[in-house]
Each structure stands twice: as C-alpha cells, then as structure tokens.
Amino acid sequence: MIGLSAVYLLAGFVFGTIAVLSAFDRANPKRWANAAFWGLFATSFLAGDYLGDLGNGVLVISMVVIAGIVGLGHGRARNSNMGMRKSLAQRHGNKLLVAALAIPTITLIGALTFPRIVIGGAPLFDPMQTTLVAFACSVILAMALARAMLGERVPAALDEGRQLLDLLSWAALLPQMLAALGAVFALAGLGTAVGDLVAQAIPADSRFATVAAYTFGMAIFTAIMGNAFAAFPVMTAGIGLPLIVMKFGGDPVVMAAIGMLSGFCGTLTTPMAANFNLVPIALLGIQDRYAIIKAQIPTAVMLLMVNTVLMYVFVF
Amino acid sequence: MRLKVMTTFRILLLYLLVRQTTAALGLTALGGHPQMVRPLMSPMAEAAAEAKLGPLPPTLRERIRAQTAGTDNVGLFFGEDIFIAIGSILLMRGFLQQNGILVEPLNLSVWAIPTAIAAFLIHATRLLFFERWLAKEAAAHEKTHS
Numbered sequence: 001m002i003g004l005s006a007v008y009l010l011a012g013f014v015f016g017t018i019a020v021l022s023a024f025d026r027a028n029p030k031r032w033a034n035a036a037f038w039g040l041f042a043t044s045f046l047a048g049d050y051l052g053d054l055g056n057g058v059l060v061i062s063m064v065v066i067a068g069i070v071g072l073g074h075g076r077a078r079n080s081n082m083g084m085r086k087s088l089a090q091r092h093g094n095k096l097l098v099a100a101l102a103i104p105t106i107t108l109i110g111a112l113t114f115p116r117i118v119i120g121g122a123p124l125f126d127p128m129q130t131t132l133v134a135f136a137c138s139v140i141l142a143m144a145l146a147r148a149m150l151g152e153r154v155p156a157a158l159d160e161g162r163q164l165l166d167l168l169s170w171a172a173l174l175p176q177m178l179a180a181l182g183a184v185f186a187l188a189g190l191g192t193a194v195g196d197l198v199a200q201a202i203p204a205d206s207r208f209a210t211v212a213a214y215t216f217g218m219a220i221f222t223a224i225m226g227n228a229f230a231a232f233p234v235m236t237a238g239i240g241l242p243l244i245v246m247k248f249g250g251d252p253v254v255m256a257a258i259g260m261l262s263g264f265c266g267t268l269t270t271p272m273a274a275n276f277n278l279v280p281i282a283l284l285g286i287q288d289r290y291a292i293i294k295a296q297i298p299t300a301v302m303l304l305m306v307n308t309v310l311m312y313v314f315v316f
Numbered sequence: 317m318r319l320k321v322m323t324t325f326r327i328l329l330l331y332l333l334v335r336q337t338t339a340a341l342g343l344t345a346l347g348g349h350p351q352m353v354r355p356l357m358s359p360m361a362e363a364a365a366e367a368k369l370g371p372l373p374p375t376l377r378e379r380i381r382a383q384t385a386g387t388d389n390v391g392l393f394f395g396e397d398i399f400i401a402i403g404s405i406l407l408m409r410g411f412l413q414q415n416g417i418l419v420e421p422l423n424l425s426v427w428a429i430p431t432a433i434a435a436f437l438i439h440a441t442r443l444l445f446f447e448r449w450l451a452k453e454a455a456a457h458e459k460t461h462s
Contacts, residue, residue, distance in 0.1 A: 104341040107401050111422060128413075131421040135401035164345070179407050229404065233411055241415055252417045256408040257397070257427035264393040268386075276389050280349040284358060284381040287374075291382035292389070299390055299439045306434045314430075 003126030007136045012045035018162045022075055025162075030073030034166065037066045041173070060177070067170035077163040080156075088150075095149055102142040103135075110134025171275050175229045182230035191237030198239055207248055208312050214239040215308045218259050219266035219300075226272025228263025235259065250315040258311040265307065268300035269293060324365045324380065325447040328387050329440055331357050335391025336436060340398035347388055358384040365447075369454040376453055383446055387439065394435035397428035 019039035025031050040063050048056055066072075089096065114130040117123065125133050143157055165172055185191070194217065202209040217239060221231035240259055244250040267273045270293070277292050288294070335347045345351070358381045365380055366372055372380075396402050400421040412419050 100343055100346075101341065104343070104399060107342065107399075111400055128418075131400050132406065167350070175403050179403075183411075229407055232404075232407060236411060237415075241417075245417075252412055253419050253423045254427050256412060256419070257424045258431060260404050260408055261394065261397060261428060261431045264397075267393065268389060280353065280385040281382075283349055283354050284378075284385060286378045286381055288378065288382070291378060292385045295379070295382045295386035296389060299386070299435070299442055302438045303394075303431070303435050306438070307431055310430050310434070314427075 001123060001126050002133055004129045004132065007129070007132050008045045008048070010136050010140075012042045014042075014158065014161070015039075015045065016042035017158050018042075018165060021159055021162050022166075025075040028073040028075040028166075030071060031075065033066050033070040034072050034075060037063055037072055037170070038165075040066075060180070063170075063173075064177075072166070072169045074169075075162055075166045077156075077159045080160065092150055099142050099146040099149065102145050103138045106138035106141055107131070107135045110137055174275070175227060178225065178227040179229040179233070182225075182233040185230070186233040186237040191234045194234060194238035195242055198243070207316065210239065210243045210248065211312045211315065212308050214244060214255070214259055215262035215304060215311060218263040219269075219304050222263040222266030223270035223272065226267070226270055226274070228260055228267060231263050231266070232256075232260055235263075244315060248316060254311060254315040258307050258315075262304055262307045262311075265300040265304040268296040322360070322364050323368060323447060324361045324450065325443050327357070327361050327364055328384060328443045328446075331384070332387050332391045332436065332439060332443070335388060336395035336432060339392050339395030340432070342396075342399035342401060344392060344396050344402075347392060349385055349388060353381075353385050353388050357388070365450060365454075369451060370458070372454060373457055376450060376457070380450070383443070387443070390435060390439045394428075394432045398425050398432060400425045 015038050019035045019037075019042055022028065022031050022038060023035035025034075028034060040059050044051070044056060044059055051059065111131045111134045114125040114134055115123070115127050117125060143154065146152060146157070147154065198210075198213045198217070202213055214235060217235045218228065218231055221235055222228045225231055236256065236259060240255050241252070244255050245252050267276065271278055271290065277296075278289065280292060281289055286292075331347075331352075335352075338344075338346045347353075361380050361384050362372070362377055365376075397404055399405070405421050405424050408424055409419055409421055
C-alpha cells in the first residue's frame with residue numbers, strides 16, 4: 001500500500017539532493033550551513049520514525065541553531081540566468097502553463113479516484129492519505145511532462161528548486177515549525193486554559209458568542225504568533241472542539257476551515273508576519289514601516305466579521 | 317489593451333482575481349512580492365495612476381505600492397485554502413484526525429470558497445474607494461503646490 005512513508009521517502013530524497021548540491025556550490029559562502037540545514041531536514045523525513053521524540057526535537061533545535069547563529073546563504077543554480085529564462089519563456093510560450101496546471105489537475109483527479117483503486121482486495125493507496133499521495137504523484141508526473149515537452153533534465157529541476165528554496169531560506173519551514181509549536185502549546189494545556197477563560201467570559205448558552213470567541217480568538221492569537229498555524233491547535237483544542245463541536249454539535253469541517261481563515265485575517269494585521277507585511281516594505285522602498293498593514297486592516301476586520309457570521313450560519 | 321483603459325483599480329482588481337485563482341490551483345509561487353509585485357504590478361499600478369492624475373508625490377506613490385503588496389497578500393491567503401494539498405488544509409486534517417475526527421481535505425477546501433468570495437468582494441470594493449481617494453488626494457496636492 002502506497003502511503004505517507006512513500007511521500008516522506010520522496011521528500012527526503014529531494015531535500016537530501018538539495019543538501020548535496022548546496023555542499024558543492026562554491027558560489028555560496030555559507031554552503032556548509034545550507035548543506036547541514038537541508039540535510040537535517042531530509043533526515044527528519046527519511047529517519048524521523050527511528051529518531052524518537054527526543055531525537056527529532058534535537059534535530060529541529062540543531063536546524064534552528066544553524067539558521068539562527070551561522071545563517072544560511074544564497075546558492076546559485078549552475079546552468080541558468082535571467083536572460084536564459086526569458087528566451088526559454090518566449091520559445092515555449094503557453095506550453096509552460098501545461099506543466100504548471102498539471103499539478104492541481106492530477107492532484108484533484110488522484111484525490112477523487114485513488115480511494116477506489118483496489119488490487120487483489122487491498123487498496124493500492126492508503127485511504128487515509130490519498131490527497132498527499134496524489135499531490136506527490138502529480139509533482140512527479142508534471143516533472144516527467146516538463147521533461148518530455150521542454151527537454152529540461154531532472155537534475156536541472158532539482159538545482160532550480162534549490163535556488164528557489166535558498167531565496168525563501170529558513171522561512172520556508174516557518175509554517176511547519178510554528179504548527180509544531182502550536183501543537184506543543186496545546187499539549188501543555190494552553191488550549192484548555194483558553195477554553196476555561198472563554199467559558200467564564202461569555203454566556204454559556206450563546207452559540208453566537210462562542211463562535212465569535214473562536215474566530216476572534218484565532219485572529220488575535222494569530223496576530224500575536226505571526227502565523228495561523230500556531231494558533232489553530234491551541235484555539236481549536238480550547239474552543240473549537242470542546243464547545244462548537246462537542247457541546248453545540250457543530251460541523252468540524254466548517255469550524256476548522258473558517259476558523260483557519262479567521263486566523264489569516266489576523267495575519268494581515270500583524271508585524272509578526274514579517275515576510276508578508278514588513279519585508280515587502282524594504283523591497284518596494286516604502287518609508288512607512290506599517291503601510292502594508294494599514295492598507296490591509298480594513299479588509300481584515302470586515303472579513304473577520306463576515307467569517308464569524310458564515311461560521312454561525314453554516315456550522316450548526 | 318491601451319494604457320488609458322487600465323486604471324489603478326482595474327489593474328489591482330485583475331491581479332487580485334488572478335492571484336486568488338492561481339493560489340486556489342496550488343500555484344502560490346506564481347505571485348508574490350519579489351516575483352510579481354515589485355517588478356510588474358506596482359510599477360503598472362503607479363503608471364496607470366500617473367497617466368490619469370499626472371505626476372504623484374512620493375507619499376501617494378508609496379500608498380499605491382503598499383496597496384498592491386496588500387492585494388497580493390489578500391489574494392494569496394484567501395485563495396490558497398481552496399487547494400486540497402496546501403499546508404493549512406493538511407494541518408487542519410491532521411489535527412482533527414489526532415482528536416479522532418476524520419475529515420476529507422476536499423470538504424475543507426470547499427468550505428474555504430464562501431470566505432474567498434467574500435474576501436474578493438470586500439477587497440475589490442476597497443480598491444474602488446482607494447482609487448477615488450487617490451484622485452481626491454492628488455487634486456488636493458495639486459492645489460497646495462500650484
């Protein structure tokens with residue numbers, strides 16, 4: 001049965017290759033830091049099951065130390081530059097879109113059909129993980145398609161991927177890290193504490209007040225943490241699951257989907273989400289440090305109110 | 317299309333739509349501040365405003381840039397959750413699964429659509445008001461400096 005372990009193997013192979021390519025990139029002054037960082041990330045995919053909780057924790061902290069103290073550098077792909085890309089884009093034209101659109105198309109088809117593929121009485125794909133497996137398959141197929149249509153080789157794809165990853169640097173892993181942090185917070189009982197606080201503050205039987213506490217709580221906690229991924233486990237363990245789903249019998253799908261999007265409203269309002277709200281300020285040469293946040297706050301506030309009403313209407 | 321037809325509002329509206337749609341297809345790396353906003357979208361939005369209102373003071377030009385950057389964020393955030401294999405959907409699913417609730421990623425992504433539509437309508441309206449505000453500010457600036 002093809003499941004998560006196969007996807008992890010693929011991810012481990014990709015990041016492992018990126019680590020090796022980084023180690024040989026003399027254009028990058030910090031190539032060893034990059035190689036160690038992505039090598040450790042690859043290790044967590046390939047051997048995470050055998051490392052145990054403590055081992056994985058040490059691995060994550062080592063990555064943070066490398067990124068925080070040594071810092072990561074920017075590598076350069078060997079065989080490409082802006083001029084080359086421009087001329088290739090002109091030559092291939094709309095064909096480029098076919099490879100890009102192959103990914104969502106194949107993912108959707110796979111997610112819908114994989115659960116039905118049964119060989120010898122057993123499902124070929126892990127029914128719990130069809131979406132991720134379909135996503136991984138779509139990436140491989142899109143790469144094969146690009147190889148056939150455009151004539152670029154697979155090593156080139158990995159090398160370009162490395163350059164893109166170096167541009168994002170450690171921030172590429174920020175969502176995962178923050179999601180893990182949120183899970184640790186929830187395990188430590190922060191969710192329960194939030195839930196108790198809310199239970200005391202709002203009328204016990206008011207569905208609307210409970211929904212509003214969840215959506216606004218998601219937005220505020222996201223604004224504090226800078227990312228909805230850290231807020232989601234805490235607020236959902238504290239308010240979403242025990243009150244909206246268990247107590248009032250709300251639909252967990254609607255609760256989670258609109259709850260997460262309420263968190264995104266918080267992301268629009270906070271300097272903690274530096275990569276979205278502060279970094280572009282320097283990039284665009286704007287004097288007012290908070291100009292983007294100011295431009296976004298009215299949309300965020302109105303949408304948060306709409307989200308609260310949407311959840312109240314559809315979750316029960 | 318001729319430059320005259322492309323007002324700041326129309327450029328930003330079109331970008332919001334394209335950014336949301338492509339993000340909904342999982343193509344989040346097609347947009348972004350370094351890739352699209354700085355080299356393409358914000359110069360276009362500024363040029364369209366100046367074609368209509370004349371040369372603008374730096375403060376107003378910076379407001380246009382900030383509005384363009386914000387439009388990119390809004391389009392990304394409220395588009396990407398429609399794609400079934402995006403990180404946030406997988407996080408929601410994983411967290412609910414740990415708590416004994418099994419949900420389909422497709423259902424989670426479908427429930428991102430109402431908010432996506434609301435986000436588009438709200439932000440589009442704000443962009444329209446932004447363009448009017450810009451014209452008023454530009455006229456006021458002209459008056460004090462002529």
